[in-house]
Amino acid sequence: MQETKTIRVLIAKPGLDGHDRGAKVIARALRDAGMEVIYTGLRQTPEQIVEAAIQEDVDVIGLSILSGAHNVLFPRVIELLREKGADDILVVGGGVIPHDDIPYLKECGIAEIFTPGTPISQIVEFIKNNVKK
Amino acid sequence: MFDKESLKKLEQEKTRWESTTVDKVIKKTPERHEKFYTGSNLEVDRLYTPLDVQELDYMKDLGFPGEYPYTRGIQPTMYRGRFWTMRQYAGFGTAEESNERYKYLLSQGQTGLSVAFDLPTQIGYDSDHPLAQGEVGKVGVAIDSLKDMEILFDGIPLDQVSTSMTINAPASVLLAMYIAVAEKQGVSADKLSGTIQNDILKEYVARGTYIFPPEPSMRLITNIFEFCSKHVPKWNTISISGYHIREAGATAVQEVAFTLANGIAYVEAAIKAGLDVDEFAPRLSFFFNAHNDLLEEVAKFRAARRLWARIMKERFKAKNPKSMMLRFHTQTGGSTLTAQQPDNNIVRVTIQALAAVLGGTQSLHTNSRDEALALPTEESVRIALRTQQIIAYESGVTETIDPLAGSYYVEHLTNLIEQKAMEYIQKIDELGGAPKAIEKGYIQQEIQDSAYRYQQEIESGRRIVVGVNKFQIEEEPPKNLLKVNPEVEKIQKKKLETLRATRDNIAVQNALEELSKKAATDENLMPSIINCVKAYATLGEICDTLRRVFGEYKATVTF
Numbered sequence: 001m002q003e004t005k006t007i008r009v010l011i012a013k014p015g016l017d018g019h020d021r022g023a024k025v026i027a028r029a030l031r032d033a034g035m036e037v038i039y040t041g042l043r044q045t046p047e048q049i050v051e052a053a054i055q056e057d058v059d060v061i062g063l064s065i066l067s068g069a070h071n072v073l074f075p076r077v078i079e080l081l082r083e084k085g086a087d088d089i090l091v092v093g094g095g096v097i098p099h100d101d102i103p104y105l106k107e108c109g110i111a112e113i114f115t116p117g118t119p120i121s122q123i124v125e126f127i128k129n130n131v132k133k
Numbered sequence: 134m135f136d137k138e139s140l141k142k143l144e145q146e147k148t149r150w151e152s153t154t155v156d157k158v159i160k161k162t163p164e165r166h167e168k169f170y171t172g173s174n175l176e177v178d179r180l181y182t183p184l185d186v187q188e189l190d191y192m193k194d195l196g197f198p199g200e201y202p203y204t205r206g207i208q209p210t211m212y213r214g215r216f217w218t219m220r221q222y223a224g225f226g227t228a229e230e231s232n233e234r235y236k237y238l239l240s241q242g243q244t245g246l247s248v249a250f251d252l253p254t255q256i257g258y259d260s261d262h263p264l265a266q267g268e269v270g271k272v273g274v275a276i277d278s279l280k281d282m283e284i285l286f287d288g289i290p291l292d293q294v295s296t297s298m299t300i301n302a303p304a305s306v307l308l309a310m311y312i313a314v315a316e317k318q319g320v321s322a323d324k325l326s327g328t329i330q331n332d333i334l335k336e337y338v339a340r341g342t343y344i345f346p347p348e349p350s351m352r353l354i355t356n357i358f359e360f361c362s363k364h365v366p367k368w369n370t371i372s373i374s375g376y377h378i379r380e381a382g383a384t385a386v387q388e389v390a391f392t393l394a395n396g397i398a399y400v401e402a403a404i405k406a407g408l409d410v411d412e413f414a415p416r417l418s419f420f421f422n423a424h425n426d427l428l429e430e431v432a433k434f435r436a437a438r439r440l441w442a443r444i445m446k447e448r449f450k451a452k453n454p455k456s457m458m459l460r461f462h463t464q465t466g467g468s469t470l471t472a473q474q475p476d477n478n479i480v481r482v483t484i485q486a487l488a489a490v491l492g493g494t495q496s497l498h499t500n501s502r503d504e505a506l507a508l509p510t511e512e513s514v515r516i517a518l519r520t521q522q523i524i525a526y527e528s529g530v531t532e533t534i535d536p537l538a539g540s541y542y543v544e545h546l547t548n549l550i551e552q553k554a555m556e557y558i559q560k561i562d563e564l565g566g567a568p569k570a571i572e573k574g575y576i577q578q579e580i581q582d583s584a585y586r587y588q589q590e591i592e593s594g595r596r597i598v599v600g601v602n603k604f605q606i607e608e609e610p611p612k613n614l615l616k617v618n619p620e621v622e623k624i625q626k627k628k629l630e631t632l633r634a635t636r637d638n639i640a641v642q643n644a645l646e647e648l649s650k651k652a653a654t655d656e657n658l659m660p661s662i663i664n665c666v667k668a669y670a671t672l673g674e675i676c677d678t679l680r681r682v683f684g685e686y687k688a689t690v691t692f
Contacts, residue, residue, distance in 0.1 A: 011692075016252035016268050018341015021381045021468070024581055024692040025588045041690040042341045043256075045264065067252055068508070068617060072267030098507050099610035116472045116505050117601045120592055 007131055008058040012040040012049040014077065017067035022094060022116075026062060029120040030127070035060075046076040054086050059131045063093040063110075070097055075108040082109075088132045094118070134191055135183045144184055155179070172426035173384035174586075175549060181541035189544055194439065198534045200454075202442035204435050204547070205535040206493040207458040212531035217489075218496035219521050220297060222464065224249035224274035225508055226621050228284035231274040235289060237511065241518060245327075246289070247297040247498060249273030250307070255342040257303045257676025260625035270621030272508070273299075277629055278671045282310040283317065292320040296327035297372070297462065297496075302344035304331035305353050305659060306675050309666040312365065328369035328418055328462070331357060334395040334567055335374045337688070338576050339381035344676060347568050349683035353658065354399065355406040358413040360659035369418040371399060372462060375437075379422035380468045382584020385433045386550055388422060390557030391567075391576055393441055397558070398567040400449055410449050414456035423485035423492075424466040430485070431537055432546035434461070434492025440551050463489035464498040470505040474600035475611055478502040483520050490524055491537055497521055507614040574691050581692060629671065636669040644668040645678050652682040 011027045013020055020042060031037045038056055040049060053061050063074055074093055081087045093105065094114040102113045112126055169177040178185070189195070196202055199209030208214065221238055223246075224231045235246055250273040253265035259277050260269045269275050276282055286296075291314065300307045308329050312322050333350040336343040343350070354371065361370045375383075375392030383391060396417065403413050421437065423430050441459040445451040465485035470478045479502050486499050499517040501509030509517070525531055537543045557579075564570040571577070590596035597603045648661040665675050 016256055016258075016264060016342075017272070018336070019380070020341065021584050025382075025584055027692045028581075028585050029588070037692075039690055039692050041688055043264070066272075067268055068271035069267035096505065096507070098614050100614070117598075119602075120588065 007035045007060060007127065008056065009035050009037045009060040009062060009127070010040065010049070010053045010056060010058040011037060011062045011064065012044050012052070013042050013064055014044055014046060014049060014073040015065055015067055015069040016043055017065060017069070018042050019066050020064065022066075023062075023064040026064070026094070026120065026123065030062075030124065033124045035127070046073055046080055049077055050080040050084060050086070053081070053089055054084060058089060060090045060092065060127055063091065065093070065095040065097070068096075070095065071101055071104065074105055074110055078109040090127065090131050092123070092126070094123075134189055135187055140184060140187055143182060147180075147182060147184065171385070171429040171546070172424055173386045173429060173550075175386070175429070175546070175553075181545055183541065185541050185545040186548070189548070194548075195538060201446065201457060202439045203458055204439040205538055207438070207460055207495075211493060211534040212490070212525070213534070216525045216531065217494050218245040218295065219243050219518060219525075220245040220247045220462065220496045220498055221514055221518055222247040222249050222299065222498045223514065225251075225272070225615070226270040226274065226618050227624055228274055228276065228281040230618070232285055232287055232289070234511070235285075238514070238518070239289070239294070241515060242522065243518060245295045245297065245496060248285070248299065250298070250300055251275045252342065254307075254672060255300060255302065257306075257344050257672060257680075259629060259671050259673030260622060261629050262673060266622070269625055270617055275621060275625050276307070276310070276672060277625060278632055278669050279310050279313055279666050280628065280632060280669065282307075282314050286314050286318075290320070291315045291318055292324045297330075298327070299330050301330050301333055301336050301340075301342055302350065303672060303676055304329045305357055305662050306666065306672055308357065308365075308368075309659065309663040312663060313667050322365045323367070325365055326367040328372050329357070330374060330420070331371040332374045332395065332420075334398060334571060335377050335392075337571050337686070338391070338580065339377040339383075341688075343686045343688075345679065345683040346686045347572075349679075350686075351399075351402045351568075352406075355403045355408070356657045356659055358403050358416070359406070359408060359657055361416065362408070362412050366416075368416065369460075370413065370416045372418050372420040373399065374420040376420045376422045376464055378580065379424070379466065381580050382587060383580045384583050385424070385426070385429055386553045387557065387579060387583060389433055389437045389440065389550060390554035390561075391580075392419065392421070393437065393444065393554065394558050394561045394567040394570070394576075396441065397444065397448070400445075401566065404449070410445075410451050411453040411456050414445060414449070414451055415453060415458075418495075419459055419461035421461050421463050421489075421494075422466050423463050423489045424469055425481055425484055427484055427488050427491075428537070428540075428543055429546055429550075430488035431491045432543050432550055434463075434489070434494070435535075435538075435543075435547045436550035436554065437461075438493070439547070440554060460495045462496040462498070463492075463494040465489070465500045467500055467504060470500060470502075471598060471601050472505040474606065474608065475502045475506065477600050478505070479516060479520065482517060483524070486520055486524055487528070487530065490530060491535075493535060503611065503614060506611060508617065510613060510615045512613075574689060577691060632669060632671070640668045641665075641670045641674070645670055645674060648675065649678050649682060652679055
């Protein structure tokens with residue numbers, strides 16, 4: 001019988017935006033879906049997020065942002081993960097993110113962007129199907 | 134209001150109606166749900182009659198507009214005299230760009246300004262701070278010094294418009310800048326009217342743009358109360374904000390309860406600082422949300438007004454009627470807007486704005502249809518403003534005061550919301566007041582539970598969001614969204630460089646040192662902050678000075 005490992009997720013709020021309703025709802029829903037979830041709290045720099053992700057040995061990072069700083073902060077997280085050799089961590093993002101920005105973010109290495117209204121079941125499904133570690 | 138005899142008769146008749154007329158129909162066509170609920174999860178009965186409002190005492194519970202307990206409105210003639218202030222929240226990019234948008238909005242019939250600041254400004258960082266990277270000018274205008282503020286209000290006479298500023302942790306600094314700009318325009322502080330949000334307690338529970346720990350934060354707030362009561366008498370010194378509490382997931386009942394509990398904390402802090410309640414309470418104002426459940430929202434505004442009047446009179450022994458009036462700004466519910474089928478948001482905003490007007494708001498911001506996607510474009514802001522104007526000029530609901538009063542359902546809900554909110558306030562009192570309840574994480578947990586329940590209701594289909602979990606369509610990504618100029622950060626950095634090279638840096642140092650010394654005493658900090666601002670010390674420098682004395686707040690993380 002093959003042992004299934006519990007998926008570990010870090011939910012993070014990069015930047016200065018303090019609206020974390022979505023981040024917290026997702027954190028709770030992923031926990032209810034059987035994952036181990038860590039939430040960083042507000043105002044995390046990309047450096048702090050990547051450090052926490054490596055220390056906590058997570059499989060997934062979920063980035064949440066509403067302030068419009070995603071094009072700067074999301075790619076920086078990916079860049080740092082690569083530098084640290086931790087790019088096997090699946091990175092997904094969510095928040096108020098215009099459609100036009102999504103192709104660029106995906107090019108940078110964000111696996112998927114979930115905009116408002118996405119059913120949580122879809123996020124759970126995506127993580128389960130795409131987790132790399 | 135009803136005699137016992139007729140109520141008894143009514144009760145019998147209602148029972149008869151249910152067992153005969155209703156039962157027959159239900160057997161044939163069952164109701165859509167076994168039970169119905171409001172947005173706040175209060176159960177809704179099939180029908181309301183005088184039986185549901187039999188305890189209502191007209192003079193005690195409703196009274197007349199402009200009179201205690203102000204349930205029917207705070208002004209004797211309400212919108213028959215003058216409409217609410219139409220105040221669209223706006224600001225992005227540089228001070229120059231925002232100035233242009235303000236002038237556009239004023240030319241379109243907006244009657245007050247409402248300034249959105251970017252996040253670095255709201256958290257007291259200059260645009261060249263490492264943490265400001267990517268955030269400059271994004272969700273609001275970037276203000277680094279008095280120079281930016283001068284540009285922001287260039288050509289806008291500050292004795293003729295009222296300005297609301299969404300600024301909390303560094304509110305005293307931005308107010309100081311506003312006073313300084315006015316002075317340069319030749320307008321004295323006693324002519325200024327407007328509002329600073331200045332509500333730090335809700336930042337800890339819902340919005341997250343705090344800087345200092347609660348105690349020095351409360352001191353800055355009471356300093357403003359005191360300073361303005363003497364020098365800026367027409368200024369609303371705080372806007373106690375339920376808006377963000379609601380956006381974070383609270384129900385309508387929780388919005389009223391937690392907002393008024395925070396209000397109680399500010400009143401207590403000011404009294405503790407030695408102020409007389411009637412000296413500052415007339416300048417307290419409130420800020421509420423309006424969601425889609427129209428009648429519950431109307432009831433919410435009425436309940437909040439009555440509850441605050443009772444709290445001020447009975448708990449704080451206020452004597453001035455103005456201390457008992459709950460005056461409020463309303464913004465329609467940002468979190469109710471959907472990225473899917475964005476034009477549907479125009480309809481949602483209309484319902485929400487109508488609730489605010491039927492609830493007796495003093496000023497209103499209507500959200501734009503594209504706000505679930507980006508900052509609004511000029512065109513979508515215009516539609517949002519037109520929505521208010523159509524309600525004001527065409528709908529007819531403004532011609533009489535509090536037109537829904539006496540509706541068995543609305544009065545019943547008003548009573549119920551007041552009662553449920555009071556239960557929360559008592560619970561918060563037991564925990565030692567709002568600051569303690571926040572420290573213990575109680576309020577945050579209650580809000581998070583509601584947010585999660587709401588999401589589960591959508592997931593399960595129990596709650597329908599049109600275009601999201603029902604009536605979906607395949608759609609093209611929307612076009613013509615507003616893009617903030619990516620050069621803003623560079624422009625602001627350049628401005629800062631020039632400022633630091635050209636100002637009198639010794640004067641700046643002296644002003645900052647003076648502030649640092651005063652911060653360590655109990656003295657009012659407003660005069661020192663005004664001095665710093667006038668010397669062109671930057672927002673970041675002023676806040677850093679206070680950070681060194683006060684320390685920074687670290688939140689405990691729960692979900």
